[in-house]
Amino acid sequence: MLVQYAAVGLLFIGAVFFACAALIVSRLLQPHNPYKQKNITYECGMLPLGDAWVRFKPSYFVTGLIFLLFDVETMFLLPWALCFTEMGLAALLEMFVFIGILAAGLVYAWKEGALQWH
Amino acid sequence: MEFINNIFVNIAGLVRWVFNWLLGWLGLPLGLTDVLMTAVYWVAIVVVCVLCALFYVIWERKLAGYIQRRPGPNRLGPNGWLQTIGDAIKLVMKEDIVPDKADKPVHLLAALLAFVPPMLALAAIPFGEGMAALDLKLGVVYVLAVTTLASLPVLLAGYASNNKYSLIGGMRVVNQAISYEVPQAFALLSVIMVAGTFNLTEIVHFQQQHLWLVFVQPLAFVVYIISAVAECNRAPFDLPEGESELTAGVFTEYSGMRYALFYLAEYCNMFVAAGLATTLFLGGFSGPFLPGWLWFILKTFVIMSVFIWVRWTLPRIRADYVLSFCWKILVPLTLLNMLVTGVVLYLI
Numbered sequence A: 001m002l003v004q005y006a007a008v009g010l011l012f013i014g015a016v017f018f019a020c021a022a023l024i025v026s027r028l029l030q031p032h033n034p035y036k037q038k039n040i041t042y043e044c045g046m047l048p049l050g051d052a053w054v055r056f057k058p059s060y061f062v063t064g065l066i067f068l069l070f071d072v073e074t075m076f077l078l079p080w081a082l083c084f085t086e087m088g089l090a091a092l093l094e095m096f097v098f099i100g101i102l103a104a105g106l107v108y109a110w111k112e113g114a115l116q117w118h
Numbered sequence B: 001m002e003f004i005n006n007i008f009v010n011i012a013g014l015v016r017w018v019f020n021w022l023l024g025w026l027g028l029p030l031g032l033t034d035v036l037m038t039a040v041y042w043v044a045i046v047v048v049c050v051l052c053a054l055f056y057v058i059w060e061r062k063l064a065g066y067i068q069r070r071p072g073p074n075r076l077g078p079n080g081w082l083q084t085i086g087d088a089i090k091l092v093m094k095e096d097i098v099p100d101k102a103d104k105p106v107h108l109l110a111a112l113l114a115f116v117p118p119m120l121a122l123a124a125i126p127f128g129e130g131m132a133a134l135d136l137k138l139g140v141v142y143v144l145a146v147t148t149l150a151s152l153p154v155l156l157a158g159y160a161s162n163n164k165y166s167l168i169g170g171m172r173v174v175n176q177a178i179s180y181e182v183p184q185a186f187a188l189l190s191v192i193m194v195a196g197t198f199n200l201t202e203i204v205h206f207q208q209q210h211l212w213l214v215f216v217q218p219l220a221f222v223v224y225i226i227s228a229v230a231e232c233n234r235a236p237f238d239l240p241e242g243e244s245e246l247t248a249g250v251f252t253e254y255s256g257m258r259y260a261l262f263y264l265a266e267y268c269n270m271f272v273a274a275g276l277a278t279t280l281f282l283g284g285f286s287g288p289f290l291p292g293w294l295w296f297i298l299k300t301f302v303i304m305s306v307f308i309w310v311r312w313t314l315p316r317i318r319a320d321y322v323l324s325f326c327w328k329i330l331v332p333l334t335l336l337n338m339l340v341t342g343v344v345l346y347l348i
Helices: A002-029 A059-083 A088-112 B007-026 B032-067 B083-092 B104-113 B116-124 B139-148 B151-160 B164-195 B200-209 B218-231 B256-281 B292-311 B319-347
Strands: none
Touching: A002 B032, A002 B083, A002 B104, A002 B116, A002 B256, A059 A088, A059 B164, A059 B319, A088 B319, B007 B032, B032 B083, B032 B116, B032 B256, B032 B292, B083 B256, B104 B151, B104 B256, B116 B139, B116 B151, B116 B256, B139 B164, B139 B200, B139 B256, B151 B164, B151 B256, B164 B200, B164 B218, B164 B256, B164 B319, B200 B256, B218 B256, B218 B292, B218 B319, B256 B292
16 A cells, blocks of 8 residues: 555656656757847737736635635545445435535625625 | 457566566565566656647647638648647757746746646556556545646746746636636545445446446536536636737746646646546446457547537636636535435435
8 A cells, every 4th residue: 555655756756757858858959049138038029017926816815715615625525425325314414514514605705705706 | 359458467467577587586675576667657657648648739730620620730741640749849959948037946847847747647547457557545536636736837837937927827727726626526526425436446347337427427527527627727718828818828938848848748637637537437448349448548539529629619718707607606516416416325
């Protein structure tokens, strides 16, 4: 079991190695002639105005929060989905309550306008 | 027949035997065989990835051409079928231009990491009977976790470029990926509820004994396909790269081989998504007459063609619709689907 997950680590190194090898081979074949004008940020062809590292809209942040909520819910649901048939009616009803609370949360977020684009 | 069906399993067995013999002869510990076998799997996955990307790029361009009633690329090779090989050689020989203002180490790191998620995911997908490089007990959870990582290199690329369009594109990637992760996970949950296992091979065996899960969970299948398209940033959800509004989105400042790596990763992500749909809903490697791995490739190919068909049929969706469609339609639908599945499974 653990050996299999060690293989995951090896494959991770392998994937990075593949990318490195591809970049090195390409580096040997390509011309290399950078100069100032070529290395200006491209954007859409005009000279860029200012930096891109600025504060960004928080509407993405709200989605992140809702996602976190539902992702944790998925984590609880995964083991339940595997064996709820053997655990009887109680497991099914409890999960109804659990999903119901989260659905209520979704409805609340919806009403509050968190799902709206600001 | 049986021989062709098991040809890759037999080759892997033979290679393992040779490694065992070599290690015994050199007096090294036999545990190294597993490490060497991982290297063999690595080579196999890289070959599959590169071949499928080369083929699907030209297939997409051809199909797009036919959909728009034009011939598509038709110069290089017989009827233009060698076009991608020419393009790949061109990309390898192009200069890597890194803007002076970019965060150079992160710019490089993003390109290096781009290929990691599809590679790790492909390792767990069974291409045939006993043909999963990693036959994990928690296969579904593993693939779900690894495919989510695909948005990280893209976000890194968007941030490191120091380009406003790239930054907006990177933000959109993450936003879309985390939103559509939820309905996708719920769709997979209802499959797990029916099949009763996380192991991908066992899910295929379940479908061989009963029937394809697409007939049991049609709604989950449709939701999964939609979320997969969104997670792969394909049209109509290609906002991160929307060429008419964001130049080339996240990839504006990437050129040459670094861009090629992202391109390869994108097609491999599609292959993973289609392969997972095949395994979970369309019976995976099961089918009559032909060998199992050929069935798997054929079914995956059909789903990928559907992705291409959708791309060239539908226009791009507006950013706010992408989100509201996910949270207001797909999530409630999948929740309801899960509850109904639970009740029905309890009753029968």
